Amino acid sequence: MTVEPILSTTALEKRFGGVRAVAGVDFSLQPGELRCLIGPNGAGKSTFFKMISGQLKPTSGEIRIAGHDMLNAEAYQIARSGIGIKNQVPDVMNGLSVRENLWLAAASRHRGAAIGRSVDRITERLALTAILDRLVGELAHGQRQWVEIGMVIVCEPRIVLLDEPAAGMSDEETVLTAELIREINKDMTIVVVEHDMQFIRRIARTVTVFHQGRILIEDSFDKIAADPTVREVYLGRSGGT
Amino acid sequence: MIPEFSATAARPPKAWWWSVIALIALAMVMLPYYVDIALQLDLSIIFVFALLALSMGFLWGYAGILSFGQTIFFGLGGYAYAVLALNTGMTGLPFLGALLIPVAFSALLGYFMIYGRISDIYLSVTTLVVTLIFEKSIRSTSGPEYVIGSVRLNGQNGIPGVPGLTLPWLDGAPLSIEGVFYLTAGAMLLVYVALRLLLTTRFGRVIVGIRENERRMELLGYDTRLYKLGAFVLAGGIAALSGVLYALWGNFVAPEMFNLNQAAQVVIWVIVGGRSTLIGPIFGTGIVQYTSNWLGTVGVGQVTLVLGIVLMVFVLVFPRGLLPTIGDAFGYVRRRVAGRGATR
Amino acid sequence: MLTVENLDSGYGSIPVLTGLSLSVSQGEFVGILGHNGMGKTTLLKTLIGILPATAGKITFAGNVITSAPAHRRARAGMGYVPQGRGILPGLTVRDNLLFAAAAVGARRSGQLEEALDDFPRLKAYLDRPGGALSGGEQQLLALARTLIQKPSIVLLDEPTEGIQPSIIDEIVDQMKGLRQRRGLTILLVEQNVDFIRALSDRVLLIHKGTITNEFSVDALTDTTAMGDFSSVEH
Numbered sequence: 001m002t003v004e005p006i007l008s009t010t011a012l013e014k015r016f017g018g019v020r021a022v023a024g025v026d027f028s029l030q031p032g033e034l035r036c037l038i039g040p041n042g043a044g045k046s047t048f049f050k051m052i053s054g055q056l057k058p059t060s061g062e063i064r065i066a067g068h069d070m071l072n073a074e075a076y077q078i079a080r081s082g083i084g085i086k087n088q089v090p091d092v093m094n095g096l097s098v099r100e101n102l103w104l105a106a107a108s109r110h111r112g113a114a115i116g117r118s119v120d121r122i123t124e125r126l127a128l129t130a131i132l133d134r135l136v137g138e139l140a141h142g143q144r145q146w147v148e149i150g151m152v153i154v155c156e157p158r159i160v161l162l163d164e165p166a167a168g169m170s171d172e173e174t175v176l177t178a179e180l181i182r183e184i185n186k187d188m189t190i191v192v193v194e195h196d197m198q199f200i201r202r203i204a205r206t207v208t209v210f211h212q213g214r215i216l217i218e219d220s221f222d223k224i225a226a227d228p229t230v231r232e233v234y235l236g237r238s239g240g241t
Numbered sequence: 242m243i244p245e246f247s248a249t250a251a252r253p254p255k256a257w258w259w260s261v262i263a264l265i266a267l268a269m270v271m272l273p274y275y276v277d278i279a280l281q282l283d284l285s286i287i288f289v290f291a292l293l294a295l296s297m298g299f300l301w302g303y304a305g306i307l308s309f310g311q312t313i314f315f316g317l318g319g320y321a322y323a324v325l326a327l328n329t330g331m332t333g334l335p336f337l338g339a340l341l342i343p344v345a346f347s348a349l350l351g352y353f354m355i356y357g358r359i360s361d362i363y364l365s366v367t368t369l370v371v372t373l374i375f376e377k378s379i380r381s382t383s384g385p386e387y388v389i390g391s392v393r394l395n396g397q398n399g400i401p402g403v404p405g406l407t408l409p410w411l412d413g414a415p416l417s418i419e420g421v422f423y424l425t426a427g428a429m430l431l432v433y434v435a436l437r438l439l440l441t442t443r444f445g446r447v448i449v450g451i452r453e454n455e456r457r458m459e460l461l462g463y464d465t466r467l468y469k470l471g472a473f474v475l476a477g478g479i480a481a482l483s484g485v486l487y488a489l490w491g492n493f494v495a496p497e498m499f500n501l502n503q504a505a506q507v508v509i510w511v512i513v514g515g516r517s518t519l520i521g522p523i524f525g526t527g528i529v530q531y532t533s534n535w536l537g538t539v540g541v542g543q544v545t546l547v548l549g550i551v552l553m554v555f556v557l558v559f560p561r562g563l564l565p566t567i568g569d570a571f572g573y574v575r576r577r578v579a580g581r582g583a584t585r
Numbered sequence: 586m587l588t589v590e591n592l593d594s595g596y597g598s599i600p601v602l603t604g605l606s607l608s609v610s611q612g613e614f615v616g617i618l619g620h621n622g623m624g625k626t627t628l629l630k631t632l633i634g635i636l637p638a639t640a641g642k643i644t645f646a647g648n649v650i651t652s653a654p655a656h657r658r659a660r661a662g663m664g665y666v667p668q669g670r671g672i673l674p675g676l677t678v679r680d681n682l683l684f685a686a687a688a689v690g691a692r693r694s695g696q697l698e699e700a701l702d703d704f705p706r707l708k709a710y711l712d713r714p715g716g717a718l719s720g721g722e723q724q725l726l727a728l729a730r731t732l733i734q735k736p737s738i739v740l741l742d743e744p745t746e747g748i749q750p751s752i753i754d755e756i757v758d759q760m761k762g763l764r765q766r767r768g769l770t771i772l773l774v775e776q777n778v779d780f781i782r783a784l785s786d787r788v789l790l791i792h793k794g795t796i797t798n799e800f801s802v803d804a805l806t807d808t809t810a811m812g813d814f815s816s817v818e819h
Contacts, residue, residue, distance in 0.1 A: 016717055040749045041721025053460060079462035088720045088747065089669060091460075093453035104450040107443055108462040131622075138596050141668055141743070142621030142776070155461060164720070167746045168668070170620050170776045195721070195749050196777075236751025 004067055006031045006189050007052070007083075007159055012061035014047050021047040023213035024061070029159070034185045036200050036221075037193045039210030040234050045193045046088050048210070049161050053085040054078040065159070079108070084157030088164050088193075090144035094137030098128055098147055101136055105151035122154045126180075141168035149177075153184055160184065162192045166199045178202040197225070197235070209234070253441045262434060269426040273419045281422040282490075283534065288425035289486045291526040292432055294510040296479035298522030299436055301511060303445070304472040305452030307361065309504050310368025311480040313350075313375060314343035316498035318484025320379070320394075323403040323494045328390035332406045332415075339485045340478060347477025351470045358466075369504060376499035399495030403488045416489070425486050429523070432479055436519050448472050509548065513555050515562020524564055586611045586770055587632075587738060592641035594631040601627040602794040604641070609738070612764060614771045616785030616802075618778075624794040625774040626668055629740045632772070633665040634658045646737065660689055664736030668743050670727040674716025678707055678726055681715050685730040700733040703759055706752070720747040728756070732763070738770040745780050757783045 007029040014022040022044040029035060037045050050056040052063060054075035063070045065081050073081070093101050099119065106118045123129055126146055131139060136147055145168055152160055165181070166174045174196065181190060181203050194200055200207065204221040209230055217227060224230055273281055297311045321342040325335030350371065354364050383396025392400065405415030406424070416424065439445045451458045451465045458465050488494050497503060506529075514525020529548065536544045559566045587609040595601040601624045609615050619625050630636040632643060634655035643651045650658055659665070673681050679697070686696050701708050704725055710718060715726060724747055731739060745753050757780070763769040775781045781788060782802055790798035 019713070019717070041725070041747070041752065042719040044719075046719060055456065055460070074464070075456070075459040076462050076464045079460050085460055087460075091454065091457050093450055093457065095453045096450070100446070100450075104446060104458070105461050107446070138599065140621040140623075140626060151457075151461065164747055168621070168743060168776065170618075171778055173621065174776075195747065197750060234749055234751055236749075236754045 003030055005029055005064075006066055007191075008062075008064045009048075009052070010062040010064075012048070012051060012063065013059045014044075014051055014056060015059045020213050022051065022058075025210075025213070025215055027208070027215065029189060029191065031158075031189055032185070033189050033191075034181070034203060034205055035191045036204040036207045037191060037210060038195070038197075038200060038207060038224075038234065039216070043210035044213040045210050046163055049085060049087075049163050049191075049193065052078075053083055053161060079155075079157075082158035083161065084152040084155050084159070085161040086145070086148045086152050086163060086165060088167075090141065090148055092136045092144055092148050092151065094135070096136060097133050098136055098139075099123075099132045101147055101151055102128075102154060106154045109155045118154050122150045126150045142170070142173055145169065146173075149180070153188075157188060159189045159191070162190065164193055164195070166194055166196050174199055175202070201225075254437060262430070266430060269423070269430070273422055278418050281418055285418075285422045285425045285490055286487075287527050287530050288429040289483050289490055290506075290510065290530060291429050291523040292425075292483035292486065293480055293507055294514070294522035294526045295429070295432055295436065295519065296476040296483065297507050298511045298514070298516050298519060299479070300472060300476040302516035302518070302521075303440065303452065304448045304469060304476075305361070306469065306473060307365045308368040308473070308476070309365055309508065310372040311476065311507055312499050312504045313368065313372045314347055314477040314480035315484035315487070315503075316372070316375060316379075316494075316496075317343040317346060318481035319488040319494040319498050320400070320484075321481075322485045322488045323400045324389045324392050326404045327392045327400070327402070330404075332404055333408075336406065336485060339488075340481050343481035343484070344474060344478045347474050347481075348470070351473035351477070355466050355469045355473065369501075372499050372504055373501065376496050376501075379496040379499065397496060399493060399497075401493050403492045403494060405492060406489055421486075421490055425490065428482060428486060432482070433519055433523065440519075444468065444471065509552050511562075512552065513563055515565040517561060517565050518568075521562050521564040525562065528563070586613075586646060587772070588642075588644040589632070590642045590644075592628075592631060592643065593639045594627055594636050595639065596627075596636070600639075600794065602631065605791075605795045607789060607796055609770060609772055611737075612768045612770055613787075614760070614764065614773065614785050616773045616775060616781040616788045617791055618775070618781060618788055619791035623791050625791055626742055627794075628791070629665065629667075629742050629772070629774055632658075632740055633663055656688075659734070659736075662735075662737035664731040664734055664739040666727050666731050666739065666741050666744055668746070670720075670723045672715040672718075672723050672726050672730070675714060677712050677714055678718070679711045681726060681730055682707075682733050686733050689734045696733055700729050703732060703763075704729040721749060721752070724748050725752070735767070737768075738772065741771060741773045741775070743775055743777075744773070745775065745777050753777075753780060760784060 005028040009025055009027045012022055012025045012027070013020065025048060039045055047056065051058045054073060054077070058071065065078070065083065068081065070078055070081065093104065102119045102122060103115060106115045110118055123132060126149070128146065128150065131143060136144055139147070145165060149162070149165060162181070166177050169177060178199055181192065184190065192203065201221055206218065207221050207224045208218045209216040209224060211233055217224065217230065225235070293311055293315055297308060300306045300308055318339050322335050322339035325338050326332050329335060354367055359367065379394060380397050382394035383398070385393065387394045394400065407413050407415050440449070447458070447463055447468050451463070451468055455465050484498065487498065510525040510529050511522045512525070513529055514523065515521030532551070533544050533548060536547055555562065589605060589607050592602050592605045593600065605628065617625055617628070627636060631638050634653060638651050641651070642649060645658070645661060645663065648661070650661070673684070676684070682697055682700055706725060707729055710722065715723060718726060724744065728744060744756065748756070760769070760771060771784070773781065773784060785802050787799060787801050789796050
């Protein structure tokens with residue numbers, strides 16, 4: 001089966017001074033996939049995400065979203081083409097309330113009364129009602145992550161990039177996040193960067209391993225967890241339990 | 242944590258707010274019947290400067306753009322009106338033209354700064370430098386070769402005899418002092434109400450979002466540069482209106498409209514009143530202008546020194562400005578009272 | 586070594602901690618577990634002095650420090666690794682470490698080498714700006730920067746966030762080594778149950794700004810932890 005990939009990169013590269021943070025990545029994502037991206041610290045995962053979302057300009061290579069060349073597009077154009085991203089560190093409007101944050105996200109997609117309706121829907125879905133009028137900057141780390149995830153989904157993107165969505169969340173909240181990700185995967189294509197292997201096991205179908213700015217291996221979770229190279233460079237003795 | 246800016250701007254004004262606005266409008270209408278001409282003149286110029294402060298307060302407090310150069314558009318507005326009105330002998334069309342010229346210039350300047358993605362601090366410095374360039378250039382136009390149409394720019398001395406606004410229904414007579422009072426009061430009140438309502442719209446909420454986190458707003462799909470440019474041009478237009486009204490008030494324009502002193506005063510008005518509100522800059526202008534007039538009349542002499550000390554006290558003791566601090570105090574008392582009621 | 590009695594704290598008018606008490610002995614590793622928004626980060630911020638305590642008493646190494654400023658607490662031997670790392674992004678990794686050492690007055694040569702022995706992964710990045718490191722590397726730097734000050738107690742706010750599994754194992758080993766060599770004490774806030782189990786002697790449960798439960802680490806199997814965790818919540 002050859003469907004046109006919804007997102008693909010060819011020989012994508014990013015240099016910071018002499019450092020090649022991403023050193024030639026050929027990545028391809030089919031519509032409807034739920035892909036997990038793992039790899040050692042400094043392997044280039046976040047840099048890769050930032051290039052796809054337009055926050056960093058690649059040094060060379062190619063980025064295609066649904067067949068369109070997006071290499072030189074502005075971040076807002078990429079967002080409008082249907083890519084939503086949750087960055088690694090909570091990236092929200094700290095001085096505004098949760099309601100206002102969600103409203104601004106929804107208003108980038110909808111007009112008029114539809115904005116309020118989609119804010120209500122996402123509030124209910126993520127159980128944010130109790131903190132709706134709190135300033136986001138005063139919330140706990142994990143709560144801000146939820147708000148940011150809510151802001152991403154309310155825009156109804158085609159592709160969702162989640163950089164460490166379970167960071168700062170308790171085990172129970174992590175389970176809820178995994179459920180949420182599987183649920184939104186019915187409508188959206190998703191790429192997740194995470195270090196929490198229990199979390200990866202819960203959601204993963206295909207796992208891509210980054211190492212030193214390149215793709216080391218791409219396979220099913222079980223094969224990746226058993227791979228000796230992956231164990232050596234990434235998992236260590238805990239072995240993905 | 243005290244939020245640096247106000248977060249509640251998006252709420253539509255309530256009925257009490259409209260009542261207060263209506264009362265103030267009524268008071269303005271009645272005022273000339275009860276006070277003398279000197280006070281009307283004093284109040285008119287405070288309203289003119291309050292507009293200038295509003296343009297900066299809106300841009301700084303809500304869009305997060307600190308522009309020291311609102312005096313660019315203030316001065317341009319004043320000079321454009323003077324030159325157009327003296328050349329054409331008309332006043333109505335020059336009034337409009339004097340708004341359009343600074344607006345066009347603010348769009349050009351704003352485009353290069355905002356689409357060039359220069360950082361916030363460089364934007365502040367650039368605006369300051371541009372207003373000083375205008376001041377120096379106009380100061381050096383004293384020679385007879387600097388003429389636009391039939392009007393000499395006169396360098397340091399400025400342009401005297403700028404005609405007052407004539408309205409067709411007033412039989413072609415220029416606006417009286419009372420008329421200027423109504424014009425400036427009405428302009429200030431209208432701009433204030435318009436800005437307050439604008440903040441509840443999509444545009445207003447988006448610029449506040451950009452102030453809080455521009456990158457996140459871009460990642461949500463907003464072309465943040467377009468919104469910032471919109472806010473910059475709008476503020477430029479308000480400053481231009483203030484400049485035209487200044488020319489109408491004094492029948493005179495001079496290079497001082499652009500200078501550092503004038504630019505710094507706008508900042509002081511806004512800081513004293515509080516940039517996280519729209520009403521703050523208006524009150525800040527009133528208080529500072531009234532105080533400096535009063536200091537002048539009682540013969541303190543060192544007006545600038547005293548104002549400087551006042552500014553430092555404000556920055557250190559009330560960093561959010563007068564009105565937000567008063568608002569906080571009210572909120573604190575109200576919570577205390579409500580809290581006691583709840584525990585009983 | 587550290588005693589907290591009836592501590593109240595919060596942001597502005599919003600109370601977060603209400604009458605929280607706990608104590609940590611010399612050389613002990615204590616973990617604090619709790620849901621988001623229950624006051625874990627607020628507790629650490631109040632202990633280090635970034636947030637003022639509105640009521641209660643904090644005693645550290647025999648001195649009452651309830652109203653002491655943060656820098657004095659740091660010099661008295663309190664180390665703090667904040668959530669979100671808080672490194673100096675414009676300075677190199679080397680300068681980040683040297684600044685920290687200088688802040689507590691340490692001028693000995695060789696302290697940098699010692700810190701790098703504990704965190705060999707940082708060696709390769711010494712001359713890179715902190716901001717150019719990846720999230721997990723920044724987290725390591727934040728840990729190293731705190732430990733170079735030779736604190737007697739370290740307050741850790743979710744130190745495993747963004748760190749790859751194999752390095753988490755190394756951190757556990759290092760902390761245990763430091764306890765043996767230097768008698769290090771740790772107060773740890775964490776959501777990663779595996780990590781908290783590997784490192785803590787006992788675990789306190791925080792709920793709505795106060796400590797509601799305590800159990801030994803042996804009792805903290807996955808099922809009981811999850812059970813207690815959720816029973817508090819509902």
